[in-house]
Amino acid sequence: MQTLENGLKAANAPAAPPAVLMQTDSNAVLLRLLMMGEEARRNQYAGAERQLMPRDLVSTILRAMRMRDPAGLLHSQRMAVISSGVAKLLGWTDEQRRQLEIAAILHEIGKLGIPDHILHKPGKLSSEEYDFVLQHQHAGVNMLQAFHTDPTVISMLTTLHHDLSGSSAHIEVPGQQIDLPLGPRILAVADAYDSLNTVKPYRRGMTHAESISTLLEKSGRRYDESIIRTLNRWYENEGSALFRLTESFYDAERTPEISQEHRDDIALLSQFIGVLCQFQQLYDGYFLLDARENYCIWSDGMPSLTGLPVQHVLRRSWQTTDVLLAPNTEDSVPATERDDTMIVHAMRTGRAHFASRRCRVSGNNFIKADIYTMPIIGPGQKIAGVIQLIRNKSRVSPDDVGKLTRLAMCDSLTGVANRGQLESRLRQMLEEFHAQDGTRSLSVIFLDVDHFKCINDNHGHQVGDQVLIDLARLLQHETYSLEVIGRYGGEEFVIVCPDTDLEAAVRRAERLRTSIMKSSIGGITGLSVTSSFGVATARRIDTVQSLLERADTCLYNAKAAGRNRTCRESELETAATVEPGHSDDDKIRISESNGVFHFSDRVEVSTSLEITAMKLRAFISEHRGVVVDQEKGKMQIRLGTPGFFGHWGKTASRQPVDLSISFETTRNGRSPQEKIRTHRIVTVDMRSQGKVPGMDHFAARCLSLMRDLKAFLQGS
Secondary structure (H helix, E strand, C coil): CHHHHHHHHHCCCCCCCCCCCCCCCHHHHHHHHHHHHHHHHHHHCCCCCCCCCCHHHHHHHHHHHHHHCHHHHHHHHHHHHHHHHHHHHCCCCHHHHHHHHHHHHCCCHHHHHCCHHHHCCCCCCCHHHHHHHHHHHHHHHHHHHHCCCCHHHHHHHHCCCCCCECCECEEEECCEEEECCHHHHHHHHHHHHHHHHCCECCECCCCHHHHHHHHHHHECCCECHHHHHHHHHHHHHHHHHHHHHHHCCCCCCCCCCCCHHHHHHHHHHHHHHHHHHHHHHHCCEEEEEECCCEEEEECCCHHHHHCCCHHHCCCCECCCCCCCEECCCCCCCCCCCHHHCHHHHHHHHCCCEEEEEEEEEECCEEEEEEEEEEEEECHHHCEEEEEEEEEECCCCCHHHHHHHHHHHHECCCCCCECHHHHHHHHHHHHHHHHHCCCCCCEEEEEEEECCHHHHHHHHCHHHHHHHHHHHHHHHHHHCCCCCEEEEEECCEEEEEEECCCHHHHHHHHHHHHHHHHHCCCCCCCCCCCCEEEEEEECCCCCCHHHHHHHHHHHHHHHHHCCCCCEEEHHHHHCCCCCCCCCCHHHCCEEEEECCEEEEEEEEEECCCHHHHHHHHHHHHHHCCCEEEEEECCEEEEEECCCCCCCECCCCHHHCCEEEEEEEEEEEECCCCCCCCEEEEEEEEEEEECCECCCHHHHHHHHHHHHHHHHHHHHCC
């Protein structure tokens, strides 16, 4: 911790002599990057002890980070203290803990190149903004490579954002599988823990117990359970003292003075990150060599193009076999002689080269690629280095793939999965559930915004859209990496929870319901948004439709019972739930007599009988129903047809029911002076047809139909 504390205190020291700002062309930026990298290499071994990164350079970076985002630097400090404390309990050496601390402090270095409107956005980032930030983070790590940062630190930062897979974690590299080290796992837990504890503009900060509970629920997917439990043990013993120590590294209340020298430092580092980020956006991979042909940068895309991870190339010189390029003819072989390579040609001639080549990925697997090799010209026309940029022509560019994928899979308003993608993912998870013979759990949470029509009517559709956007962001923040969030339609959302039983899913739904109720959603002062939840868990015979219908039925029960509550599927068999404002005589009734099931409910409407009848006919048409009989104030309808043997099927069209609908109009007033009010009540009685598997199936069918009928009649 002493090295870390000294570096952080140095961030407040007087600035070094001002950096000379360069021109903004790529050659000038890369030249200055190579010059600073060479200076860092010399300073790294200047003292008796090898430095993980030159202290002067660390001070410059920390000073720039503090100027750009003081709160972010404070988060990095706390993350470093947490990581170091956890590593100590896990038996790490002092040297290993120093590497971990430096990685934690620098894990958000990419923020130096992010515009203020994204960096200081008072809300959760959209998926596009998050991808933009992530690209800058990768570019920042590439810049640290050029500064000859310790390879172990680089490896931790490179793999920090990888997810775990079951009990083992790995990084996908063509032809091999590399275990994810313990360092990135510690950093990921520390990062998430401090983020959960920190107050955000769109949510409150969690307590220690809530944070640990949330992380444990994600363990085995994104986070290592043993590290989470070690963090909990560390916090109980030393957490409070270490957190006080991190806050004393500098006075967070004091506004730092921004001198011209400091501004130059920020601009310089920002230019480095900006150019490297452009390379990442435009090309699938690139690498940078200095004048001695030593690797300075090996970008994140190079492992997938060559099969070589970053750990295999850092701190060594370029070899002709690292990137094997051959002419486009199928029978040609890659150039392995130095004089035949584009790198050597660029170094010798000082001219850029562009060509289409076949790039060997692994074994005899080649891809077609555009290769752009550019020398970096220094003073006196000397060659200071070379950069080679590779674009894979065998596939659509990453940006195009991302755009097309989002259009095909995401809801255009909220950015979460659309209904088609949601059902597709649920179908895959159900197949896995059935393949495991029910030994694993799978649950679905169905939620609906309460009184959403009133929000649109009272505040306008723009506010209504913002409510849906804010709600989707909250759900994304409060759920886990393997859960699927989708907009099912209108103000309805579905969350698919793999490896989650009914009890856990109900607890999760309650946590989401409470968060929605306590959050500021919609951006309108005084607007209180709540949601109702229905929770169901998968059964051995379930299809996508049957599972969603059961969760939807639970949601209907929650709304019928007063809204802003959670209903689970085991509650479907309760005899009645009360609609708000109704008397005890107006309860929903479900009964059975001689194998025939009966259901009754009432709906209050405010429109005329003519308009109500028109809406009812629209409901019948939507459900492909048949009007069996009709007289004044009454109507008989049949929905669905039984199977060949008279049994109910799995789809709504094979679950027949007869509906008897009657209309009643009453007029009354509380006093002679009060205006007479007209009330129109639609009474619905349903009777099962065919052989129904049981009460719960009939209840699910009727409650789903009533929910749709109310939507038509009440316009909500």
